[in-house]
Amino acid sequence: MTSNLKYGRLGFPRCVFWCILFCIQISFGQKDVSSTAKVQSIFDEFTVYRHQNKIDKALETLAQAAEIAENNEDAKLLLDTYHQYARLYLEEGDRETTLFYWDRASILLKDLSYSYGSAFHNYLDAALRFDEGNNFQSLKLLEESRKLSNNRNLGNNILLLEAYIFTNIEKYEDAIKNLHALIVNSDDKERAYLATKANLQLAKISLELDDLEEGIIHSQAALELADKHGYFKEIKASNERLSNIYERTGDYNQALVYHKTLEQLKDSIFNIEKVTLETKTADKMRFEHQMTEINKLTAKNEELSESKSRSEITLILTSAFLTIISLLAVSLFRNNQIKLKTNDLLYTKNKELELARDSAVSAMEAKTNFLSTVTHELRTPLYAVTGLTHLLLEENPADHQKEHLKSLKFSGDYLLNFINDILQINKIDADKLEPLNIEFKLQKVLTDVVDSLQQNANENNSKLILDYDPNIPSQLLGDPIKISQIFMNLVGNALKFTKDGKVEVIAKMLKKEEDEVKLYFEVKDNGIGISEDQQKNIFDSFEQGSIQINREYGGTGLGLTIVKSLLGLFGSKIHLESELGHGSSFFFELDLKCDSNALNEVAFELNPEEFDFKGLHVLVVEDNKINQVITKKMLTKKEITCDIANNGNEAIDLARANTYSAILMDIHMPGISGEEATRQIRKFDQEIPIIALTAISLDDSLDSFYEAGCNDVVTKPFKPEVFYQKIGENIFRKKMEGLV
Structure with a gap:
């Protein structure tokens, strides 16, 4: 019965041995938080040296981090x-190391x-497979890496490697899409470096597609970034590419x-000396790590030798504990049988839960796709309803017709708001929002918004007041659209819930601190106000506190849900204080970056009454x-x-x-899309304002419109007022900037 038991070095059962070892680890395995921060700063320093191809310095910083x-x-x-280490040596072509x-x-x-x-390990594995020429294995590993982590920097590097692979297998459209996204990336670690690499790869693709003009543009953009930041390899690559293109x-x-x-x-001389020094440093680092491994093995051998001299003592102690261990073995055997049966049951239940x-998940995806399709398809007929209603109201209808038209306009606006709320919730649920x-002006x-x-405040006979702190920097970096939505x-x-009262925006x-506020x-x-019971569910979808409130005040019950979700994107939380009959207070905090260099800039604003539309000639694509x-x-x-x-x-x-003053471009069209048409127009006209008109869907991204x-x-x-405002701003801002 006891022959199957396994003992530690001193004759203890291994379960006891590992318990002791675990306790020791708890006592002495505490991490030094300050060291972690120091290593992170070392990694940041390493990134700079790696980008500038200072391999010796990069290896020295990694040695500090490892220590x-x-x-x-x-x-x-x-x-x-x-x-x-692995990434650096792979970039230097040293596959063995x-x-x-x-x-x-x-x-x-x-x-x-x-x-x-795990995600980064898969990314490196993908890079190794790509280096071998196994493109499709590499793509599969990159997809696995993306699922394991949503780290922005890793995601951008995955995009770049994917672009290289897509170029290899001649999926140029996919490669170009990835590379354009990297040119305008907001990576806080490698923004300029990724943009440089993306421009170089776009230049390579342009050469393969025989678009030499585009190749020159991207090569010069890469050279400018590389010169500015000291990317030595990329400076050489850009000069080489430009030399080849101009020769062609x-x-x-x-x-x-x-x-x-x-x-x-x-x-x-710098380059020759640099290569020599880097080779010496690389060899030194590799030798030190290999010596470390040898020393570990030597220590292990010495430990085994010491254990042999203690074997006799172990035998005596083993005999002393044999009777106790036998009893424990019976107990462990029974417990193990119970454990096996429990594991079988848990396995079965886990499979059921997975199914x-x-x-x-499938049902949720089907619901999301259905709602996205419905909301998108509703926008086209709704455009006809709201547009024709607006036109009829401006054609001096009779008084009895005007009342009906205003009701129709109100219904159209209400339906539009409802559709927008549904689409917004869908985008949030599907993780489509980032x-x-x-740069934007918070005060504006x-x-x-105010x-x-x-007009809503006037209808309820309420005052709407903005209390804005003048100490807030005028220029901030963030997402003005989502802040406006909040x-x-x-x-x-x-x-909606305040009549004959006051609403304050503070x-x-x-x-x-420096460039953060x-x-x-x-x-x-x-x-x-909101009762204490209602406050528990007020941020849930389609919740408005009670059926009576919904009937009296209307609305979808999605507004506060959207606010909560949008703030989650900024890493913030919404808080509520309210007392029934005494009003409510919603408050939150936001961490934003500020553009200190732009604090003293003098900006001009355009007012709608300044727009002189007469004589403009535009192109409508619909x-x-x-x-x-x-x-x-x-x-x-x-x-x-x-x-x-x-x-x-x-x-x-x-x-x-x-020649047009502007182009109004529908995005969703048969044949080539509005995005692709915009890209083609930008090749021969960089100046004309292009305004996208779109019944935006779940898969649409504002970033992709601007990128196009x-x-x-x-x-x-x-x-209509938004329509005219956008046309005026984009046409007359160009003229104003020209005058300035």
């Missing part, structure tokens, strides 16, 4: 360090639960200029005949003439042959 990680017995930090560190990382990863580490175009003088620059770089989960990181965003809702929902909600600066926002009212008629009539109201293009190909031909070359986006069905 700290080993001293603290921090397996995760050591794993990250090995990964960076790359595999050495990749293997070390594989051993560490077996005993770790570290999703980012027949411009041999320009080709010679870049060829000479390239030769100077290759023959420079139920998969079924629920916050932008662009809040002022626009101004647009002032306040439109909060302020609109407050006004914006205060809590603190400012912490802001406090609050929307408070003295309306009907495949729906009803929409063509409505859009044309709306433009005629402002004395704007237009040409109509029924599809993207017509739009390209008309834009090439005529659109200056602005108006979602259909649009409000």
Whole structure:
């Protein structure tokens, strides 16, 4: 019975031995948080050296990180360090050393639960497969890596490697899409470097597609970024590419200029010394790590030798504990049988739960896709309803007709808001939303929200007040669209439940450190308030507190759900304080970056009354005949003439042959899409304002519209005042900027 038991070195059962070892680890395995921060700063320093091709410096910083990680017995930090070693050597073409560190990382990863580490390991494996020429294996590994971690920097590097693979297998459209996304990336670690690599790869693709003009543009963009940041490899690659392109175009003088620059770089004393020093450093690092492994094995052999001398003592102790162990063995055997039966039951239940989960996910995806399709398809007929209603109201209808038309307009606006809320919730549920990181003026965003809702306040005989802290920097970096949506929902909600009262919008600066600010926002009212029971569910979808409230005040019950979800994208939470009959207060904090360099800039604003539309001539790209008629009539109201293009190909031909003040581009059309048509137009006209008009769907991304070359986006069905405002801003801003 006892023959199957396994003992430790001193005769203890292994279960006892491991318990003791576990206790020791708890006592002494505490991590040094400050060391982790130090290693992170070392990694940041390493990234800079890697980008600038200073291999010796990069290896020295990694050696520091490895030493700290080993001293603290921090397996995760050591794993990250090995990964960076492997990546660096792979980029330098040293596959043997790359595999050495990749293997070390594989051993560490077996005993770790570290999703980012696993994701990066798969990414490196994909890079190795790509280096071997196994493109499709590499793509599969990149997909697995993307599922394991949503780290932005890793995601951008996956995009870049995917673009290389797509180029290899001649899926140029997919490669170009990835690379354009990287050119405008908001990566906080490698933004400029990724943009440089993307431009270089786009230049390579342009050469393969024989688009030499595009190749010159991207090569020069890469050279400019590489020169600015000191990316030595990329400077050489850019000069080499430009030399080849100009030679192919027949411009041999320009080709010679870049060829000479390239030769100077290759023959420079700095470059020769650098290669020699880096080789020595690399060999030294590799030798030290291999010696470390040998020392570990030597220590293990000595430990085994010592254990042999203690074997006699072990035998005596084993005999002493034999009777006790026998009794324990019986107990363990019975417990093990119970455990096996329990595991079988758990396995069966887990399979059932997995099937139920998969079924629920499929149902959720089907619901999301259905709602997305429905909301998208509803927008086209709704555009006709709202557009024709607006036109009829402006044609001096009779008084008895005016009342019906206003009711129809109200119903159309209500339905549009409901559709927008459903689409927004769908996008949030499907993880289709990501916050932008662009420059904007917070005061203007809040002022626009207050101004647009002032009429609602007047109808309820309530005051709407903006209390804005003048200490908040004028220029911030963030997502003005989503911030505007948050306040439109909060302020609109407050006004709905406040009659003969007051609604305040408060914006205060809590603190400012270098280029970061912490802001406090609050929307408070003295309306009907929310009971304590209702507050528990107020942020759930389609919840409005009670059926009576829904019937009396209307609405979808989605506004606060959207606010909660949008704030989640910024890493913030909404808080509520309310008392029934005494009003409510919704408040939250946001961390934003500020553009200190732009604080003293003098900006100009355009007012709608300054727009002189008379004499403008625009191109309307729209495949729906009803929409063509409505859009044309709306433009005629402002004395704007237009040409109509029924599809993207017509739009390209008309834009090439005529001069227009602006182009109104529908996105979803048969044949080539509005995005592709915009890209083609941008190849021969960089200046003309292009405004996307789209019944935006779940899969649409505003980022992709701007990336294609659109200056602005108006979602259909649009409000006429928004339509005219966007046209005026985009046409007259160009003229104002020209005058400035």
